Amino acid sequence: MKAAVITFPGSNCDRDLARGFELAGADVVRVWHKDTDLPAGIDIVGVPGGFSYGDYLRCGAIAAQSPIGRAVRDFAGRGGHVIGICNGFQILTEMGLLPGALMRNASLKYICKPVTLRVATADSIYTSGYAKGDEVVFPIAHHDGNYTIDAEGLARLEGEDRVAFRYADNPNGSMADIAGVLSENRRVLGMMPHPERAVEQAQGGTDGVALFRALAGMMAGA
Amino acid sequence: MEEPKINPDLIAAHGLKPDEYDRILDIIGREPSFTELGIFSAMWNEHCSYKSSKKWLRTLHTTGPQVICGPGENAGVVDIGDGQAVVFKMESHNHPSYIEPHQGAATGVGGILRDVFTMGARPIAAMDALSFGLPSHPKTAHLVKGVVEGIGAYGNAFGVPNVGGEVRFHAAYNGNCLVNAFAAGLADADKIFYSAASGVGMPVVYLGAKTGRDGVGGATMASAEFDDTIEEKRPTVQVGDPFTEKCLLEACLELMASDSVISIQDMGAAGLTCSAVEMGDKGGLGIKLQLDAVPQREKNMTAYEMMLSESQERMLMVLKPEKEAEARAIFEKWDLDFAIVGETIAEDRFLILHGNEVKADLPLSKLSSSAPEYDRPWVETPAAKPFPGLPAITPIAALKALVGSPNHAHKGWVWEQYDTQVGADTVRRPGLGAGVVRVHGTEKALAFTSDVTPRYVRANPFEGGKQAVAEAWRNLTAVGATPLAATDNLNFGNPEKPEIMGQFVGAIKGIGEACRALDFPIVSGNVSLYNETDGTGILPTPTIGAVGLLATLDDLIAGAPGAGDQAVVIGETRGHLGQSALAYEAFGIEDGDAPPVDLATERRNGDFLRANRKLVKAASDLSDGGLALAAFEMAEAAGVGITLDAADIGFLFGEDQARYLVAVAATDLAALTAAAKTAGVPVALAGQFGGDTVKLGGDSASLAALRTLYRSAFAKAIEG
Secondary structure, eight states: OEEEEEEOTTBSSHHHHHHHHHHTTOEEEEEETTOSSOOTTOSEEEEOOBOTTOOSSSTTTTGGGSHHHHHHHHHHHTTOEEEEETHHHHHHHHHTSSSSEEEOOTTSSOEEEEEEEEEOOOOSTTTTTSOTTOEEEEEEEESOOEEEOOHHHHHHHHHTTOEEEEESSOSSOOGGGEEEEEOTTSOEEEESSOGGGSSBGGGTBOTTHHHHHHHHHHHHHO | OOOOOOOHHHHHHTTOOHHHHHHHHHHHSSOOOHHHHHHHHHHHSHHHHOTTTHHHHTTSOOOOTTEEEOBTBSSEEEEOSTTEEEEEEEEEOHHHHHHSHHHHHHHHHHHHHHHHHTTTOEEEEEEEEEEEOOTTSTTHHHHHHHHHHHHHHHHHHHTOOEEEEEEEEOGGGTTOOEEEEEEEEEEETTOOOOSOOOSTTOEEEEEESOBOSTTTTHHHHTTSOBOTTGGGGGGGSOOOOHHHHHHHHHHHHHHHHTTOEEEEEEOOTTHHHHHHHHHHHHHTOEEEEEGGGSOBSSTTOOHHHHHHOOOSSEEEEEEOGGGHHHHHHHHHHTTOEEEEEEEEESSSOEEEEETTEEEEEEOHHHHHHTSOOOOOOOOOOOOOOOOOOOOOOOHHHHHHHHHTSTTTSOOHHHHTTSOSOTTSOEEEOTTSSSEEEEOTTSSOEEEEEEEOOHHHHHHOHHHHHHHHHHHHHHHHHHTTOEEEEEEEEEEOSOTTSHHHHHHHHHHHHHHHHHHHHTTOOEEEEEEEOOOEETTEEOOOEEEEEEEEEESSGGGOOBSOOOTTOEEEEESOOOOOOTTOHHHHHHHOOOOSOOOOOOHHHHHHHHHHHHHTGGGOSEEEEOOTTHHHHHHHHHHHHHTOOEEEOOOOHHHHHOOOSSOEEEEEOGGGHHHHHHHHHHHTOOEEEEEEEOSSEEEETTEEEEHHHHHHHHHHHHHHHHHO
C-alpha cells in the first residue's frame, strides 16, 4: 500500500501519521502543501493533525483552499480513499468532503487525554479491523472538536450508517457523541481522536493498530 | 527623525542608575545618542547582564564528562550516547505574564523553544513551573486561566509535548506570578550550532517574522519592580505567533542541514541589539547593521525602536556567503523573511546605520564585557523559628486537607489543556513524577522534571537550594532514569535588599553543593530578580529543571502500582514536619526549619533504587506531603486502595528527604530487603496496595470519595 501524507506548514502530526502507516507495512510519500498534484499510484491520502496555516481564521478553512487541497478533493472525487485526523477532519469538512462542522469544544478549552470510543460501524475499510460495538482508547488533542450538523444531515448520517466512532463519554459536546464520520461512498473518514498515537505499547496502548493494518491489508490486495 | 535629548529623566526611564550612566560616558567619551542609550539600557539591565548574580553563578557546578556545552550559550548541551545530545534550558517570563497572562506565557514558551532550536535541536519536550497568588486573590483565577491557555495555545500549535511542571499557590505571589518555561530538544552531538560569529565581511542575515513596535523596552520592564502603574506597561508585552515559530523551526533545521550557517542566535530579550552583540562579542568581531534592510511590520520605525523591539519569532545568523541563494530558497519555501541586514567587521564596533545617518557607533566588546557587575551586600538568612508542633488531627482529615487543596490536588485541569503526546513518543504523561519521552527512532528515553519547595528556601535558603536539586534528582531516579544534568531558573525579589540577596546567595550555595555531590551539573539557566510588588517579595523560588536518561525503555519504572503490591519506604523516616505541606494546608503554619538534606544518603538511596529496579513494580519520590500523599497519589492513579499501617502523623506526613515509596510484589519483598541490608539502606514495609479504601492506621475513607475531592479541588478553586 502506498499512502501520501500531506504536510501543511503548521502540520505537527504528519510524522506521527506517516509512522502509523509505516508500522502497518505501508510505503509513505510525504507531500508538500504547495504541490499541485498528488504523486501517482497512491492508494490513500492522509491529512494529519496540527494547525495547517495557523488556524487563526477557522480551523482548516485556508487549507481547504490550498493548491494541494484541490488535488485532494479531486482524488476523493475520483473515488480515492482519504483519512483526515483532528485538523485533517476539520479540513475535510471545510473542503465539503464530509458533512458537518467542528465547533469549539463545549468547555471552550483545549482537551488532551485518552478517551474511550465505540466503533459505530465495521462497514468501512477503516473500521473493518474492529467489530461494531468494540471499545477502543485513542487520545484526543483539540480545541475545536465539537461535531455539529443539522438535523437532516444527522438523520442521513445515522440512516446510512456513516458514523464511524462515537465517544463513550462525550468530552467536547459533539452531537450524538460523534467522533468520526464517513463519506457517502464510505471512502473518506474524518475523526478527531488520534489512532496514530495508539500504535505502540510505549505510547500507552495499541488500539489504533487495527485501523492501519486493515488499510494496509485491503490496499495490498487492491 | 529628531531623537530626544538625553537628560536625567530619560536616563532614569531607561533603568540606568547615575553611576551606570557615568560608566557609559567613560567608555565612549561623549554623550550617547538616544539609540545608543537604548542599546546600553538593553544590554545592562539585570535581565540581560546578570549584573547582580554573575559573581554567584560562577560558583555553580557546571562541568562533567556528559557536558558538551554548559552555561553561556542559548541552552545547555548534554551527551546522551550514540552521537546524540539533549539541549535544554528553563527561562522565566514572570513580569510579562502578570501584565498580560495569555501572551506573556505564550511568548515565554516561544522564547525557550527558540533557545533550543537555535542550537540545532528539534524540541521534544516542554514543562512549565507556575507560581500564583492565593486562589482567593481577585487576580489569581484570571492569571491561571490566561497563563495556562497561553502556554497551551503556543506549545500545542508549535507541536511540542508538555510532559511536566508544577503549579503552586501562595500569598507571596499575589502581586507577582512566576511562569518558568522549560524546553528540551534533540540534536546530533557533532551538529550543535553556537552564537560566536567568525570571519570578516560575512553577511549578517535576519530570519523569520517582521519587526514591529511590540516589546520595545521589555527587558528593562522585566528588571523593575511593579507598582500601581502596572497597567501602563501592557504595550511592552510581545504577541506570539506559534505558526510562524513552527515554520521558523523547520526552516532553521533545513538551513542547518545545508551547511550554510556560521553562527546563529535567536532574538529574545532586547531583540536585534542583544543577538548582534552576542554574536560579535563571542567571535571577537564588530558588527555593522543597515536598518533600512530590516523587514518591518510598521511604517516609520526609528532606529531606536528597531534595535529594542522584542517582536517574536526572529533569528539572526551569520551566513556562509556562497550559500546565500540556497539559504534564501529555504526561507522562501517556508514563506519567511530572509534579509541581509549587515556584515561582520574587523574593528571592535557596533555600527548602526539608518538611512544616511549613523545612529549608533559603540565599542561592541564593551557592551557586554564592561557591563556593570555588582557584589551586592547580603545578610545570612536568620535561623527559622522553631516548629511549634501541630494541633491534633486524624490521618484522613490530614490527607483530605492536602488532596483538597489546590496546591496538592490533581492538576489535570492544567495539563489536559496541553498537548502531552504530539510527536507520538510520550511514554509518560504529566501527573505522577517525571515525564518520559522516547528518543525518536530508538529504545532510549529521556525523563524530565521540575522541582522546588519555596517555603523551604525561605526558611533556610541553603538547605532549600539543596532540596530542590535533590528532589529533581530523586524524581528522575524514581522513573528509573540516570540523572544527567539540570537547569536553574532563579526567581527572587529585589537584590538591592541585603536580606533578599542573602536568600539568593544561600540558595546558590545549596544548589552548588548538591550538584557537586550528585554529579549533576547545571548546564543552563536564567535569573529573574525584582519579583516584587509595592516592596513585597515573592517566596525565593529557585526552580530546578532536570533531565535523566533511560538507556532502554526496559529500565522504566511505572508510577502506578497493582493490587496486592507491598508498599515499601526506602530511606529513613524521622517525621520532620517543619515547613511541611500539612502544617501549611491544614493549619496555615509556616514555621520551623526546612528538612535537612544529607546528600551522601540521597545518592546512596537513589543508586540503590536504580540498581534494584527489577524488584520494583512502581515508584514515587517522597517530597512535600510525605508518605501518605505519595501513597494516595500512586493508589489513585492505579485505581486501587492503599493501607498504611502507621497512625503517627509525623510518620505519615513528615517530609524527611532521600526517601522513595516503592510498590513491590509480595514475592520480591525478601529479595529487596536483603539487597537493602547489603547496601546499608534502610527500608521499611509500610503497608499494601489493594481494595477500594484508603486506610491510614485505624482511620479510613473510600478511595472514590477521596478521588472526587482530589480531582475536583483545582477546578473548584479556579472556576468556583
